Amino acid sequence: MLYLQMAITGISMGMLYALMAMGLTLIVKAVGVLNFAHGQLFMLGAYLTYWLTHQLGLPLWGVIICGVIVFAICGAAYMFSVYWPLRNSPWKVTVTISTLGASIALKELVQIVWGTIPLTMKPIVNGVIHIGTVYLNYQYLFIIAIGGGLMALVYILFEKTFLGKVMQATAQDRYCAELIGIPTIVSIMATYMISLTLSGTGGWLAGPLFLVSSSLGSLAQKAFAGMVLGGFGNVKGAIVGCLLIGMIESFGLIITDAYKDAIVFAVLIIVLVVRPTGIFGEKISEKA
Amino acid sequence: MKKAISIMLVVLMVFGLAACNGKKDPDPETKETIKIAVIDAFTGDKAVNGQYSKEGIELALAEINEKGVLGRQVELIYEDGQGKETETTNAFQKVTAEHKLDAVILDKYSSDVLAVEQFVAENGLPTFCQGSSIKIEGSSTKNLYSTRRSDAGAGGSVVAFIKEQGVKKVAILHSPDALGQSMGKVVVDGLAKIGVEVVSDQQFANEDQNFTNYIAKVLASGCDCFVAIAQTTHSAQIMIAAQEAGLSQGDNAILCIGNSAFVQQSSIQNALEASNNWYACTAFSPTISLEPTASWIKKYNDTYGRLPDMTSACMYDSLKMLAYAMEQAGSTDPEKVNAAIQAITDFKGVVASYGYQGNPMMSKAEYVCHIEDQKSIVKQIVYAE
Known part of the structure; x- marks a missing residue:
């Protein structure tokens, strides 16, 4: 039964990493920038939903609607402050460095606004199931459900809608996209808005479990690992990679507690040695 | 004539060198502030501790500066160590290089304290911390003190x-x-x-x-x-x-x-x-009913609108003990202040009673608390052997 608990917590942690990794991958595909502030955007999502829930006192439906709007606005603001002014810099890594700066700035910003003491957020779904010595918090199951739903929505958006096709076109070749009349600025902005909505939702889901604090951003390390494991720049790979990281992390505890993170990164290294492009990396190179 | 000029030049040179090299005796009437550096996590993930520390030490500062120490005011210089070893080391080196300090107070993270221990030993300044590691207890650095009992x-x-x-x-x-x-x-x-x-x-x-x-x-x-x-x-x-x-x-x-x-x-x-x-x-609970702790907790609550944390109380005691040692030493000279701290046998602080026991750990008591209705209730007092 212990394995069941570890499997569920592993999948739900993997879902949280996947929400971050999906956003990261979308930005990588759209503008070719690795966003090092993504963990802090996840953290910002937790703080913003705390603000909507506990400070403005909105009901759940209000938090969901306003949350999506606020995340989207923040995504656009993030793009215009961190990416857009530096997009034509002759030094390619300028924007990446700018995201590193943004990560520090965001961390300090939330501490100025909400203080340094971690905040307690009420569970979105309250309760715990006990089966023998096993206990499962409903919140973990909720994370799996919402995470799965969002993944399905992203798939539908990119594969079945006109906006998704526009965004894919911009990601594949921005110059050609502009030639055929696609407003790439809107397309890139939409990518940032979706990316922050995914990460922000992850923060909203994680906040009740792990407290709302600036250290929430540290979860991004595993999201980066999952993204690389699955295949850099591949959304499906990012999801699979993150779910694997979550499971390895969870079951690694059976072998060792002190070195469970070492197991996660050892697996990552082994996979990259055997398959340098990650699990789904080959398909990208074929596309390219 | 040449001989006389040579003698005069030698005399002048000797006086000149003496003037350059001679240590100026500290003027007891000087109104220069006593500078104490406070290194804690003021930003980053552990900033909550820095906030409580600052509140506690500011309370002590206000009380001390009402009368002053040796007729002088105490000035605190805050430096952010983020609760990380590297940042604390950088902060320590920066603040000791930039200011003529009289003492240093470090945060509660033992790993931070151990990271700067060699620099503490080198500069000889009386340095208080809140670390509780066994390694701190076994430290041979004679000018390092902790307001805690060891782990x-x-x-x-x-x-x-x-x-x-x-x-x-x-x-x-x-x-x-x-x-x-x-x-x-x-x-x-x-x-x-x-x-x-x-x-x-x-x-x-x-x-x-x-x-x-x-x-x-x-x-x-x-x-x-x-x-x-x-x-x-x-x-x-x-x-x-x-x-x-x-x-x-x-x-x-x-x-x-x-x-x-x-x-x-x-x-x-x-x-x-x-x-x-x-x-x-x-080491501390905000529900302690013994004096002077209970009155201090009330004062803290009245000032900041919330109960103190252990780190607030430890910081308060650190500054109070430093001020007491300076008064006892009649000087801010590090050697004399260190000797005065090491002569302390029963200093009544808000965390505990303190005494120098031949190692950095100065606290002589600890509490076993039970949390009831989200309040920690003292059940036992454990005294150091």
């Missing part, structure tokens, strides 16, 4: 409490830092000596946010007592996970014991009802 003492208190409760099987979960490693070892060794079986001994990672699986392993171990050792940032998360698992509350609840972090205000505020029913061995 060996706190771990010993945990073992003694477990023995009293008649526990047979214990599960331990501890942090990977100096606190978790050293106190965890003391508890494991102590339990072995009294014949209590350790059925699970786990160490979590600093980056961990999710304690569900650790607690699941504790449950599966069949223990009848759970000991957790962590910093404030993780203690609330552990208490929440333990409550969800029915470990600390409910029909199948077992004895849950934590270190001082578990009864601090910041932890209780975060864990809320999940904090109930936990025991902890701590």
Whole structure:
């Protein structure tokens, strides 16, 4: 039964990493920038939903609607402050460095606004199931459900809608996209808005479990690992990679507690040695 | 003539060199402020501690500056160490290079204190900290002092409490830092000596946010007592996970014991009802009814509108003890102040009574608290042997 608990917590942690990794991958595909502030955007999502829930006192439906709007606005603001002014810099890594700066700035910003003491957020779904010595918090199951739903929505958006096709076109070749009349600025902005909505939702889901604090951003390390494991720049790979990281992390505890993170990164290294492009990396190179 | 000029030049040179090299005696009437550096986590993940520290030390500063020390005002110079070894080392070197300091006060993280220990020894300034590691206790740095008991003492208190409760099987979960490693070892060794079986001994990672699986392993171990050792940032998360698992509350609840972090205000505020029913061995509790602590807690609450944390009280005591030692020494000369600190046998602070015992750990008492209705209630006072 212990394995069941570890499997569920592993999948739900993997879902949280996947929400971050999906956003990261979308930005990588759209503008070719690795966003090092993504963990802090996840953290910002937790703080913003705390603000909507506990400070403005909105009901759940209000938090969901306003949350999506606020995340989207923040995504656009993030793009215009961190990416857009530096997009034509002759030094390619300028924007990446700018995201590193943004990560520090965001961390300090939330501490100025909400203080340094971690905040307690009420569970979105309250309760715990006990089966023998096993206990499962409903919140973990909720994370799996919402995470799965969002993944399905992203798939539908990119594969079945006109906006998704526009965004894919911009990601594949921005110059050609502009030639055929696609407003790439809107397309890139939409990518940032979706990316922050995914990460922000992850923060909203994680906040009740792990407290709302600036250290929430540290979860991004595993999201980066999952993204690389699955295949850099591949959304499906990012999801699979993150779910694997979550499971390895969870079951690694059976072998060792002190070195469970070492197991996660050892697996990552082994996979990259055997398959340098990650699990789904080959398909990208074929596309390219 | 030439000889006379040569003699005059030699005399002038000797006087000139003497003037350049000669140490200026400190003017007892000088109104220059006494400068004390305070290095703590003012930004970053551990900034909550820096906030409590600042509140506590500012309270002491206001009281001290009402009368002054040796007729001078005390000035605090805050430097941000972020609760990290590298940042604390940089902060220490920066502040000691930029200012002519009279003393230094460091944060509560033993690993930070150990990181700057060699620099503390080199500059000889009286340096207070709140670290409790066994390595600090064993430090040969004569100008380093802590307002805490060592982890060996706190771990010993945990073992003694477990023995009293008649526990047979214990599960331990501890942090990977100096606190978790050293106190965890003391508890494991102590339990072995009294014949209590350790059925699970786990160490979590600093980056961990999710304690569900650790607690699941504790449950599966069949223990009848759970000991957790962590910093404030993780203690609330552990208490929440333990409550969800029915470990600390409910029909199948077992004895849950934590270190001082578990009864601090910041932890209780975060864990809320999940904090109930936990025991902890701590240097300080905001519900202590003994004087002068009770009056100080009231004053703190009136000033800041919230109860103090252990770090607030330790910082308050550090500055008060430094001011007392300077008055006793009649000087801010580091050697004299160090001698005055080492002559302290019974300084009544708000955390405890302090005395120099031949090592940096100056606190002479500790409390066993129980959390009831989200308030830590003192159940026992444990005195240092």
